[in-house]
Amino acid sequence: xxxxxxxxxxxxxxxxxxxxxxxxxxxxxxxxxxxxxxxxxxxxxxxxxxxxxxxxxxxxxxxxxxxxxxxxxxxxxxxxxxxxxxxxxxxxxxxxxxxxxxxxxxxxxxxxxxxxxxxxxxxxxxxxxxxxxxxxxxxxxxxxxxxxxxxxxxxxxxxxxxxxxxxxxxxxxxxxxxxxxxxxxxxxxxxxxxxxxxxxxxxxxxxxxxxxxxxxxxxxxxxxxxxxxxxxxxxxxxxxxxxxxxxxxxxxxxxxxxxxxxxxxxxxxxxxxxxxxxxxxxxxxxxxxxxxxxxxxxxxxxxxxxxxxxxxxxxxxxxxxxxxxxxxxxxxxxxxxxxxxxxxxxxxxxxxxxxxxxxxxxxxxxxxxxxxxxxxxxxxxxxxxxxxxxxxxxxxxxxxxxxxxxxxxxxxxxxxxxxxxxxxxxxxxxxxxxxxxxxxxxxxxxxxxxxxxxxxxxxxxxxxxxxxxxxxxxxxxxxxxxxxxxxxxxxxxxxxxxxxxxxxxxxxxxxxxxxxxxxxxxxxxxxxxxxxxxxxxxxxxxxxxxxxxxxxxxxxxxxxxxxxxxxxxxxxxxxxxxxxxxxxxxxxxxxxxxxxxxxxxxxxxxxxxxxxxxxxxxxxxxxxxxxxxxxxxxxxxxxxxxxxxxxxxxxxxxxxxxxxxxxxxxxxxxxxxxxxxxxxxxxxxxxxxxxxxxxxxxxxxxxxxxxxxxxxxxxxxxxxxxxxxxxxxxxxxxxxxxxxxxxxxxxxxxxxxxxxxxxxxxxxxxxxxxxxxxxxxxxxxxx
RNA sequence: GGAGGUAUAGUCUAAUGGUAGGACGUCACCUUUACACGGUGAAGACCUGGGUUCGAUUCCCUGUACCUCCACCA
Numbered sequence: 001x002x003x004x005x006x007x008x009x010x011x012x013x014x015x016x017x018x019x020x021x022x023x024x025x026x027x028x029x030x031x032x033x034x035x036x037x038x039x040x041x042x043x044x045x046x047x048x049x050x051x052x053x054x055x056x057x058x059x060x061x062x063x064x065x066x067x068x069x070x071x072x073x074x075x076x077x078x079x080x081x082x083x084x085x086x087x088x089x090x091x092x093x094x095x096x097x098x099x100x101x102x103x104x105x106x107x108x109x110x111x112x113x114x115x116x117x118x119x120x121x122x123x124x125x126x127x128x129x130x131x132x133x134x135x136x137x138x139x140x141x142x143x144x145x146x147x148x149x150x151x152x153x154x155x156x157x158x159x160x161x162x163x164x165x166x167x168x169x170x171x172x173x174x175x176x177x178x179x180x181x182x183x184x185x186x187x188x189x190x191x192x193x194x195x196x197x198x199x200x201x202x203x204x205x206x207x208x209x210x211x212x213x214x215x216x217x218x219x220x221x222x223x224x225x226x227x228x229x230x231x232x233x234x235x236x237x238x239x240x241x242x243x244x245x246x247x248x249x250x251x252x253x254x255x256x257x258x259x260x261x262x263x264x265x266x267x268x269x270x271x272x273x274x275x276x277x278x279x280x281x282x283x284x285x286x287x288x289x290x291x292x293x294x295x296x297x298x299x300x301x302x303x304x305x306x307x308x309x310x311x312x313x314x315x316x317x318x319x320x321x322x323x324x325x326x327x328x329x330x331x332x333x334x335x336x337x338x339x340x341x342x343x344x345x346x347x348x349x350x351x352x353x354x355x356x357x358x359x360x361x362x363x364x365x366x367x368x369x370x371x372x373x374x375x376x377x378x379x380x381x382x383x384x385x386x387x388x389x390x391x392x393x394x395x396x397x398x399x400x401x402x403x404x405x406x407x408x409x410x411x412x413x414x415x416x417x418x419x420x421x422x423x424x425x426x427x428x429x430x431x432x433x434x435x436x437x438x439x440x441x442x443x444x445x446x447x448x449x450x451x452x453x454x455x456x457x458x459x460x461x462x463x464x465x466x467x468x469x470x471x472x473x474x475x476x477x478x479x480x481x482x483x484x485x486x487x488x489x490x491x492x493x494x495x496x497x498x499x500x501x502x503x504x505x506x507x508x509x510x511x512x513x514x515x516x517x518x519x520x521x522x523x524x525x526x527x528x529x530x531x532x533x534x535x536x537x538x539x540x541x542x543x544x545x546x547x548x549x550x551x552x553x554x555x556x557x558x559x560x561x562x563x564x565x566x567x568x569x570x571x572x573x574x575x576x577x578x579x580x581x582x583x584x585x586x587x588x589x590x591x592x593x594x595x596x597x598x599x600x601x602x603x604x605x606x607x608x609x610x611x612x613x614x615x616x617x618x619x620x621x622x623x624x625x626x627x628x629x630x631x632x633x634x635x636x637x638x639x640x641x642x643x644x645x646x647x648x649x650x651x652x653x654x655x656x657x658x659x660x661x662x663x664x665x666x667x668x669x670x671x672x673x674x675x676x677x678x679x680x681x682x683x684x685x686x687x688x689x690x691x692x693x694x695x696x697x698x699x700x701x702x703x704x705x706x707x708x709x710x711x712x713x714x715x716x717x718x719x720x721x722x723x724x725x726x727x728x729x730x731x732x733x734x735x736x737x738x739x740x741x742x743x744x745x746x747x748x749x750x751x752x753x754x755x756x757x758x759x760x761x762x763x764x765x766x767x768x769x770x771x772x773x774x775x776x777x778x779x780x781x782x783x
Numbered sequence: 784g785g786a787g788g789u790a791u792a793g794u795c796u797a798a799u800g801g802u803a804g805g806a807c808g809u810c811a812c813c814u815u816u817a818c819a820c821g822g823u824g825a826a827g828a829c830c831u832g833g834g835u836u837c838g839a840u841u842c843c844c845u846g847u848a849c850c851u852c853c854a855c856c857a
Binding site (some may be wrong): 005052069147185192203204205207210219249251252255256259260261264266267268269270326327328329370371373374376377381447481482484485499506511512514517518547549550553554555556557558561562564565567568570571574577578579580581582619620623624627630633634636638641645723724728730732733734735759762 | 786787788789794795796797804805806807808812813815816818820821822823824830833849850851852853854855856857
């Protein structure tokens with residue numbers, strides 16, 4: 001064995017070995033299948049160690065299950081069907097998607113992000129994620145387009161997908177409809193003005209430019225001071241339309257004057273009111289944030305606001321003008337304030353399924369369990385059906401045209417998928433009126449409408465190549481907690497609608513890897529830690545070690561010192577391997593009590609670690625394994641040295657057995673160093689190609705000796721006590737001691753070991769003075 | 784505003800109804816034939832207030848701080 005373990009060289013070599021020997025291949029060999037629904041990372045141009053954090057955690061489980069004898073189906077996806085990728089490609093090629101056209105742009109994406117995909121895949125491979133790369137998908141690929149469109153057609157046929165003209169959250173910069181999920185808060189400076197509608201009807205608003213769209217006025221039903229207004233009609237200043245004053249509990253009587261005007265549409269509440277009271281629609285803003293009302297000819301929304309404030313002032317209708325900072329919803333990508341427009345949109349109907357969805361959530365095995373509440377809160381809070389139309393150029397198109405004559409949707413035939421309605425034509429005329437004149441749907445599907453299908457994408461559902469093996473429902477969905485309400489939820493919805501089943505048995509919810517100060521890593525914040533330089537310096541095993549130290553669901557701060565700990569263990573493992581390899585291990589008989597002690601302790605560790613791993617508690621398992629490992633190196637190995645050097649009762653067999661188990665237990669976390677040691681020391685005897693295909697250690701009744709386990713702990717404490725005594729008395733650890741007197745019941749078989757380990761000339765049993773804590777012993781030491 | 788989570792040494796963390804284990808850092812000692820990316824030892828911590836209890840860091844309540852998700856933001 002080499003004297004030094006050079007991380008970089010070994011890891012590269014091992015990686016190549018795994019590839020050639022197809023260690024991670026889904027074998028379809030009849031063993032029970034463990035299928036993992038890996039999250040497809042968004043291709044946005046960069047990855048950070050936070051990504052490594054959560055993917056490593058899933059890989060610990062994958063590797064554990066493989067060693068437990070499962071045929072692990074571990075596919076991978078890349079999400080390139082979304083705004084981040086679109087922006088990346090636009091920047092890189094200096095084009096705009098809408099100028100290029102959909103089909104061409106998709107092609108451009110597929111071509112120009114190859115290098116990023118390779119970069120990504122290279123990082124995952126370097127980290128040692130044990131994915132079977134022959135099952136790679138990308139979400140904009142033809143196959144996935146096929147699956148996604150197929151899903152839409154199915155949903156349409158079961159009356160789950162419907163099209164309706166409704167108010168939509170709209171980004172006037174990106175010129176697309178958004179879902180609530182794509183919004184974030186932003187604090188902006190604005191004017192809060194009080195406008196006089198009548199002497200006793202004063203309305204405070206931040207959006208006076210919406211006065212022409214005012215359709216109704218509300219006060220709170222419990223608001224006594226404004227109760228007298230209810231039922232009255234007032235004229236809107238300047239614009240003159242008459243509106244009624246009604247009550248609604250959504251009004252906060254404490255805010256402003258307690259009187260609210262509802263305009264179609266200023267905010268989400270306006271939309272709720274519009275729906276609840278069937279209000280008239282007055283659209284005065286267009287898709288590009290231009291005012292369409294003649295009063296504000298050619299003005300942008302912001303300019304109109306200034307103009308109307310001036311006009312109200314002139315006409316003495318403005319009672320108060322206050323500068324405020326308030327939070328508004330903006331599009332998370334471009335920071336533009338959103339508006340509400342009325343558009344025809346496709347929806348998926350699911351409000352009627354709430355109860356069923358809760359029930360499905362209960363059937364799912366949540367790790368950690370408390371994450372389930374977030375799902376339940378989300379489902380209980382659902383108010384609208386799922387809007388799946390996006391007015392973007394880039395994305396998976398709806399497989400739909402509309403009949404020019406009767407407006408009836410004309411769906412694509414399944415055998416023609418995927419289709420692009422902008423270029424393709426339906427094979428059949430309109431079912432309703434027989435016309436062949438059609439208008440293509442221009443919208444694309446929301447990316448969640450596609451990524452919610454990953455379990456079915458993995459199965460290649462609806463394709464000729466559909467996997468016939470039993471991988472659905474899948475065994476495990478690993479994902480982070482921030483997207484429980486999107487990805488996890490939408491996947492349950494869609495997979496339930498398509499298959500009538502939950503998509504997986506277990507979910508494992510990870511936290512985030514944060515920067516050293518506890519902030520999420522963002523390119524814009526500039527706190528990204530890239531994985532490759534870290535791996536270069538400390539090795540992939542050390543980085544994975546960091547990911548293993550925080551328990552499932554918890555966030556972890558990234559601090560470089562944590563990698564020092566990991567690389568120390570790697571180094572230690574290597575050195576133990578060197579020591580172990582030199583010791584004669586011919587004798588298979590175990591007679592020494594300290595040998596029995598360490599074997600029993602190993603059994604105990606195996607039992608605990610396995611139980612924890614079964615519960616996805618990789619962090620707890622690692623702690624057990626690590627504690628045992630350090631006990632072996634700091635103590636057991638010191639205890640046996642005198643036997644090794646003097647060639648008595650060789651502990652080689654036991655040490656090898658213990659060490660082989662240790663590297664197996666560590667293998668899911670640190671796959672490289674454990675593999676390298678395995679190849680050097682144990683491959684031949686075990687006759688397995690890789691440690692990752694070897695068997696996970698099991699608890700052995702026959703080598704577990706409870707008495708030796710407990711006695712050994714006491715002897716170990718006794719030795720450590722003498723060690724500390726030597727230190728306190730300024731003696732070297734290998735200094736000779738004339739005599740040690742031990743008081744307390746002790747098996748004489750231990751005496752030779754104690755003498756040998758501590759270089760004691762004579763041990764006598766009898767009255768002693770120094771109490772050894774947590775043991776039945778007292779000792780007296782004479783130098 | 785609602786829901787959930789977290790609060791332990793300088794830092795990161797673990798366990799526990801009887802005052803707490805580990806890692807990094809710090810200090811002291813040791814050049815002991817696997818390892819100075821080493822060994823041995825030392826110093827150093829349970830957010831506030833209340834309750835249950837013989838006894839709470841641990842259980843319950845309250846407050847505070849931080850994090851996450853959701854809602855609101857006229």
